[in-house]
Amino acid sequence: MNNDCVAGLSGVSKKFGKTVALDGLDLEVRRGELFAVLGPNGAGKSTAISIMLGLRSPDQGSVQMFGESPRRVGARRQVGVMMQEVALAQELRVREQIDLAASYYPDPLSVDAVLEMTHTAPLRDRPYGKLSAGQKRQAQFAVAVCGRPKLLFLDEPTVGLDIQAREMMWGVLRRLVEQGVSIVLTTHYLEEAEALADRVAVLARGRVIASGTVSDIRGHVVQKHISCSTTLAVKEVESWPGVESVSCSQLRMHISANNAEDIVRRLLAADEALEGLEVRRAGLSEAFAELTQEVTQ
């Protein structure tokens, strides 16, 4: 593994009964990067993360965190975790949750510093059980970062957050990465991965089916999307070479094509009254949909 690798799975397989959750999975988290793990439901993301955290043992393969087993408390003292399905102690106030989690670390931030950093100061004295779903996620995030982790695992961190709270969390994550913290992010919001991730791995059926930068993943889909208002018939445009699909909605025509420039030239030539032309390259979500569709079909 790379020297810059702070945690990773190597050839990890895991079965639950007859169901194969992970099938020789390799994952590597590098120093100071935000690494997004994407995949449809049942792809093995949660199992992969739980093995990385030492919560489950792999049937085959190896797992390391800072060069040792994640089961060693010394390795975990450099790690912060935010899980998706967790209920913190309902009776404890937010500041008490942070104080308790901070006690596990050798050199944690002060409770007030954590509250300020994560914008949770207004929740300071509120019992966890009385917080809204979004506020609970914010409190869990505060717990995750209180120990000055070098490696942060975040499982669907922004579910339930309003746009403002989500933007604030993104801001904190970007600054942590700037300071050298490695972050492993699993998310269903592809725009989140697109906005934050240095590297992405797409999982399906327990394997990595694509990995690289967001542009690399986008590159798996060469299509571009063209939309315009035109009087041309759908059937006519469909017959043009390079056109993958054509649809109409709200008086606009939507075309997916590999050779967008050629199609645009032809559109303009064929319809002088054409207006509202937009060309957009495929985003991460289209690439993700296409990649995972290929595997699951």
Add this chain to the structure above:
Amino acid sequence: MNATAIEIPNSRLTTNRAMPFGRVLNAYLTEAKYETVRMLRTPAFGIPFLCLPVALYLLFAVLLFGAALRADHKSAIFTFAAFDVFGVMGPGLFGFGAVVAMEREHGLLALKRALPMPPAAYLTAKLAMAMLFGVIITSTMIAAALTLGHLPLSAAQCVSLTLVNILGALPFCALGLFIGTRTSGKAAPAIANVIYLAMIYLSGIMFPLPKSMATVAVIWPAHHLDQLAFRVLGNPSEGAPWMHVAVLAGVTVLFTALSIRRLARVG
């Protein structure tokens, strides 16, 4: 936002692993502190365990059979020891088993395992809580016996009984933890209740069992704690005290070890 609040100097990142003994001790104490805070903030959980033994003792030993027991010291001690052991059993076996099962189900235990919580801090905090309950239950039982129960107890007997009960809470806590690590949040209270009720009756602490059932009684830790309470209170007891201590210690070690193993492997 204040930019300095988020600053994490890189130099500090490289020295994050070692944990001085003082910090480890602080982690254990903080875990126990918040376990207590949680319990104090949910009085509905604690009050039945704290009040029921003394309420039942007063009902049977004062209101219903007070006159008879005043004339029969041996039976008075039998009754007192019965409700005392009943009180010590409850929080560990029934209460903490259910709490652990719920916390497993809610993912809290998994989070704590993923975080660098010292491995034994979670269980130690729960055991400490059961011991604290043991102290409170013993104190109220002794107060009830001395005042309304007219049971003469010396200062030495009160202190000894408290110590026996503090340590006597541990095997029940270990059993409760074991149930909590093996069952779901919904099943744990039911299973713990069955064991709780079976132990109360089959250990012979409430009613003297026929001789044919004596072998059944000795398999339950409640029987051994009851015998130690007899010893402290001056009633004749069966078997040597060290044997009872050994059984209670064995149950504690066995079920705590099985619980720790299960928690480490599966969560």
